[in-house]
Amino acid sequence: MGTSLKPKHSDLPAAPRPNQRPEPMPDPNHADCRGVASVLSRVGDKWSVFVIMMLSDGPKRFNELKRMINGISQRMLTLTLRGLERDGLVTRTIFPTIPPRVDYELTDLGRGLQQPVKALGEWAIKHQEQIASARTRFDERNNA
Amino acid sequence: MGTSLKPKHSDLPAAPRPNQRPEPMPDPNHADCRGVASVLSRVGDKWSVFVIMMLSDGPKRFNELKRMINGISQRMLTLTLRGLERDGLVTRTIFPTIPPRVDYELTDLGRGLQQPVKALGEWAIKHQEQIASARTRFDERNNA
DNA sequence: CAGGATCCGGGACGATACTG
DNA sequence: CAGTATCGTCCCGGATCCTG
Numbered sequence: 438m439g440t441s442l443k444p445k446h447s448d449l450p451a452a453p454r455p456n457q458r459p460e461p462m463p464d465p466n467h468a469d470c471r472g473v474a475s476v477l478s479r480v481g482d483k484w485s486v487f488v489i490m491m492l493s494d495g496p497k498r499f500n501e502l503k504r505m506i507n508g509i510s511q512r513m514l515t516l517t518l519r520g521l522e523r524d525g526l527v528t529r530t531i532f533p534t535i536p537p538r539v540d541y542e543l544t545d546l547g548r549g550l551q552q553p554v555k556a557l558g559e560w561a562i563k564h565q566e567q568i569a570s571a572r573t574r575f576d577e578r579n580n581a
Numbered sequence: 582m583g584t585s586l587k588p589k590h591s592d593l594p595a596a597p598r599p600n601q602r603p604e605p606m607p608d609p610n611h612a613d614c615r616g617v618a619s620v621l622s623r624v625g626d627k628w629s630v631f632v633i634m635m636l637s638d639g640p641k642r643f644n645e646l647k648r649m650i651n652g653i654s655q656r657m658l659t660l661t662l663r664g665l666e667r668d669g670l671v672t673r674t675i676f677p678t679i680p681p682r683v684d685y686e687l688t689d690l691g692r693g694l695q696q697p698v699k700a701l702g703e704w705a706i707k708h709q710e711q712i713a714s715a716r717t718r719f720d721e722r723n724n725a
Numbered sequence: 726c727a728g729g730a731t732c733c734g735g736g737a738c739g740a741t742a743c744t745g
Numbered sequence: 746c747a748g749t750a751t752c753g754t755c756c757c758g759g760a761t762c763c764t765g
Contacts (some may be wrong), residue, residue: 556700
């Protein structure tokens with residue numbers, strides 16, 4: 438698989454990323470497939486994307502992010518940040534002050550990822566109406 | 582959220598897309614957020630991406646896709662194709678022959694989506710080593 | 726303030742069996 | 746061949762309580 442650690446079955450507390458399954462491997466021409474898929478999963482993860490977006494303009498603190506994203510639980514924020522940190526997309530800097538302070542910041546890699554993601558986001562914005570109407574049409578023509 | 586139909590709670594049989602949750606809305610500046618997020622989810626969905634890839638070079642039949650993707654269950658293939666069809670990314674053409682034959686083909690919209698997706702894929706390939714090593718480093722430095 | 730530990734429901738997904 | 750129906754499992758993710 439590539440991403441997860443497979444703690445066997447249970448709910449490993451601080452799991453770096455409880456994502457992905459055993460990964461049956463779609464048998465592609467390129468063996469890169471798995472790695473690519475795991476990156477795509479990152480992008481498909483709503484929270485990860487939002488966090489990356491919020492970090493666009495400089496480092497942020499934990500609760501700062503939590504407030505900005507509004508709707509994320511602290512559990513998911515922690516998990517998401519751990520995942521991003523694990524992939525080398527964000528850095529986590531601890532200030533041993535009291536009360537404690539932790540800053541999260543995009544790495545160069547993370548900033549690099551922003552570009553293709555934004556491209557996709559712009560495509561999404563540009564075509565969201567087409568998609569929305571396609572959906573309603575499909576739904577209408579397809580229920581009693 | 583924009584993608585699903587919310588059959589209330591149960592497992593609606595032919596649900597266009599049993600994906601996504603109630604969508605707490607991350608309170609972004611742009612209201613586009615939801616629509617964009619749903620598109621990103623599409624891309625994050627491994628199967629959807631693979632199907633789109635396999636359809637790059639012309640229309641394919643159901644079992645043809647199933648064999649090409651190898652590892653996908655017919656259930657997920659059906660669900661995935663329905664989702665893509667619903668979003669107007671692929672078309673479904675039925676030939677009332679016997680035995681039945683159904684062709685799936687990318688729409689212009691679907692082909693358009695390929696480009697940003699490929700951009701992302703290329704980024705992923707280009708940096709997968711960085712990410713992989715970041716992961717192992719993270720994992721090593723972080724377990725007893 | 727930043728996050729670990731736990732409990733728990735619901736939905737995603739696979740496997741199997743059946744149909745037009 | 747191209748699906749649909751049903752069942753069961755797993756695990757994602759929210760809510761809550763606790764700590765340094």
